[in-house]
Amino acid sequence: xxxxxxxxxxxxxxxxxxxxxxxxxxxxxxxxxxxxxxxxxxxxxxxxxxxxxxxxxxxxxxxxxxxxxxxxxxxxxxxxxxxxxxxxxxxxxxxxxxxxxxxxxxxxxxxxxxxxxxxxxxxxxxxxxxxxxxxxxxxxxxxxxxxxxxxxxxxxxxxxxxxxxxxxxxxxxxxxxxxxxxxxxxxxxxxxxxxxxxxxxxxxxxxxxxxxxxxxxxxxxxxxxxxxxxxxxxxxxxxxxxxxxxxxxxxxxxxxxxxxxxxxxxxxxxxxxxxxxxxxxxxxxxxxxxxxxxxxxxxxxxxxxxxxxxxxxxxxxxxxxxxxxxxxxxxxxxxxxxxxxxxxxxxxxxxxxxxxxxxxxxxxxxxxxxxxxxxxxxxxxxxxxxxxxxxxxxxxxxxxxxxxxxxxxxxxxxxxxxxxxxxxxxxxxxxxxxxxxxxxxxxxxxxxxxxxxxxxxxxxxxxxxxxxxxxxxxxxxxxxxxxxxxxxxxxxxxxxxxxxxxxxxxxxxxxxxxxxxxxxxxxxxxxxxxxxxxxxxxxxxxxxxxxxxxxxxxxxxxxxxxxx
RNA sequence: UGGGGCGUCGGCAAGCGGUUAAGCCACCGGUUUUUGGUGCCGGUAUUCGUAGGUUCGAAUCCUACCGCCCCAGCCA
Numbered sequence: 001x002x003x004x005x006x007x008x009x010x011x012x013x014x015x016x017x018x019x020x021x022x023x024x025x026x027x028x029x030x031x032x033x034x035x036x037x038x039x040x041x042x043x044x045x046x047x048x049x050x051x052x053x054x055x056x057x058x059x060x061x062x063x064x065x066x067x068x069x070x071x072x073x074x075x076x077x078x079x080x081x082x083x084x085x086x087x088x089x090x091x092x093x094x095x096x097x098x099x100x101x102x103x104x105x106x107x108x109x110x111x112x113x114x115x116x117x118x119x120x121x122x123x124x125x126x127x128x129x130x131x132x133x134x135x136x137x138x139x140x141x142x143x144x145x146x147x148x149x150x151x152x153x154x155x156x157x158x159x160x161x162x163x164x165x166x167x168x169x170x171x172x173x174x175x176x177x178x179x180x181x182x183x184x185x186x187x188x189x190x191x192x193x194x195x196x197x198x199x200x201x202x203x204x205x206x207x208x209x210x211x212x213x214x215x216x217x218x219x220x221x222x223x224x225x226x227x228x229x230x231x232x233x234x235x236x237x238x239x240x241x242x243x244x245x246x247x248x249x250x251x252x253x254x255x256x257x258x259x260x261x262x263x264x265x266x267x268x269x270x271x272x273x274x275x276x277x278x279x280x281x282x283x284x285x286x287x288x289x290x291x292x293x294x295x296x297x298x299x300x301x302x303x304x305x306x307x308x309x310x311x312x313x314x315x316x317x318x319x320x321x322x323x324x325x326x327x328x329x330x331x332x333x334x335x336x337x338x339x340x341x342x343x344x345x346x347x348x349x350x351x352x353x354x355x356x357x358x359x360x361x362x363x364x365x366x367x368x369x370x371x372x373x374x375x376x377x378x379x380x381x382x383x384x385x386x387x388x389x390x391x392x393x394x395x396x397x398x399x400x401x402x403x404x405x406x407x408x409x410x411x412x413x414x415x416x417x418x419x420x421x422x423x424x425x426x427x428x429x430x431x432x433x434x435x436x437x438x439x440x441x442x443x444x445x446x447x448x449x450x451x452x453x454x455x456x457x458x459x460x461x462x463x464x465x466x467x468x469x470x471x472x473x474x475x476x477x478x479x480x481x482x483x484x485x486x487x488x489x490x491x492x493x494x495x496x497x498x499x500x501x502x503x504x505x506x507x508x509x510x511x512x513x514x515x516x517x518x519x520x521x522x523x524x525x526x527x528x529x530x531x532x533x534x535x536x537x538x539x540x541x542x543x544x545x546x547x548x549x550x551x552x553x554x555x556x557x558x559x560x561x562x563x564x
Numbered sequence: 565u566g567g568g569g570c571g572u573c574g575g576c577a578a579g580c581g582g583u584u585a586a587g588c589c590a591c592c593g594g595u596u597u598u599u600g601g602u603g604c605c606g607g608u609a610u611u612c613g614u615a616g617g618u619u620c621g622a623a624u625c626c627u628a629c630c631g632c633c634c635c636a637g638c639c640a
Contacts, residue, residue: 011578069640071640072639074639075639129638132638133636133637136636137566139567139635139636140567142566170638171638184566185567185635187567188567192638194638195638197638213637213638213640214640217640234570234633234634237568237634238634239635260569262570267575315587316577317576319576319577321570321571322632322633323577324576325575326575326589328575329576335601335602340602344601373597373601374602374603405600406600414598415598416599418598460599526599527599528599552600552601554601
């Protein structure tokens, strides 16, 4: 359970549900549904909808159906169904017995269409797509009625039967609702209900040469399943009158209602299927599950947890105002979750050598290191310490600016879990002037990282023993885009791609315990960030790490402010 | 010149005629700390798109205006 059970304040949909419950509107039932079209991969925007629909069902002891809106066989495939189910499960939700396909309702839908024809509420039209568009009018001009609008019920019935029998070519006829060609709402200007498509369907094969449209299928599917609250995004608001019309005229037993909320937008991110597809197709990313993608599979591979995503969904709320969430909130949610759970380990990403001149030659000590200060249950492990270590390059400065309290000449710092050391001298590459080695002396009385005299050391740094370190590739991921709203500047979102969205460190130096890290495991690399073992490139004994998110970095902020 | 929505702090978002206008993220201080992490404490909207009106009292009701989003697939 997440903290949305806290009933602090209700969102507008919860308010409606509680009113309905109080009025016994649907007999006290709450049934929602998540209705993806199996024509693409799920992304974080879908996660909002999934958490909303399944979360509501959970909160109000109802149920949430997984229903595929598979009414357009040209775009739909089994592959997507598999990934959708994996993603919904991964997020922590279960549809139980309630998995449905709109295509399972084709026969019933057909009968509802016949009913409409018999009521004189639908007709078969022979206008071409172009003509229909022309007859529809414009936003400001009313449409005109099709000549076929007055076709007799008998003839409509016969034609519709022939459509089903496969006697016509694609586009020859279409079944239309007879509503109002003068409506200010374009959706009500005799919308198409059925079109002819002589195409293989991924589930019904060649059974049907005609397929129902979304606006006809969706309300009736909801009704057939006993859905009480059909929750969709804002752009369907204009379709609600049509949704209601279909329910009204088809007279199904249950009368579901549609409600609309604002879809998720995230800054520094693109979410549209078209744009995500382009990133993949044109090779800007490494596939749909590239850790920089906002797809569920991408963020999963990045190391985000389902708990973090659900927490995020709770925090962003549900409302009707178009909004853009700051991606910093998502990052906060993962940090919050991982801080509590991720084992701490030491890893040096950009190493320089640290030599302890007064440490006994060849000595190795195995020191105790707690696994997680936030969780005493996590226990501890032993890590090897020696006279030759690696530390992070930017943990040493020859001429430190004020407020820098890491290692510098003559300065004493703590090596985490180990000893106090004081820097004495440096070695540089004569060519480049780059520091290659820092020499220091340690205080043997500071074993474990403290002394009896209680003297204070300001800085604590992570390290790994040079002789014991293992090497592994580490992928440092950052936002895929540098602009808050990609594409706003030039009209082409590709122009805002972040050239540094991935930096690969071929040979980071890691403490040896990481050798056997398994795919999917998540660690905090102390003082650096959260990293997970990549599920696709890691091999047993050869882990590859992906950076999920950095730790908050006050020093980086300070440095920037001071212009260092 | 059509229809449907939405406008409360930098970003989300509560608020539903009487509140000092919640909370979260971000930001800024301080404090704790063997992670410049975490935790803890504190600061940040005299004001709710604007202008009028109703009322003892308005972010909440009314009117007008302004701004933004969506709709002209035989896609969903």
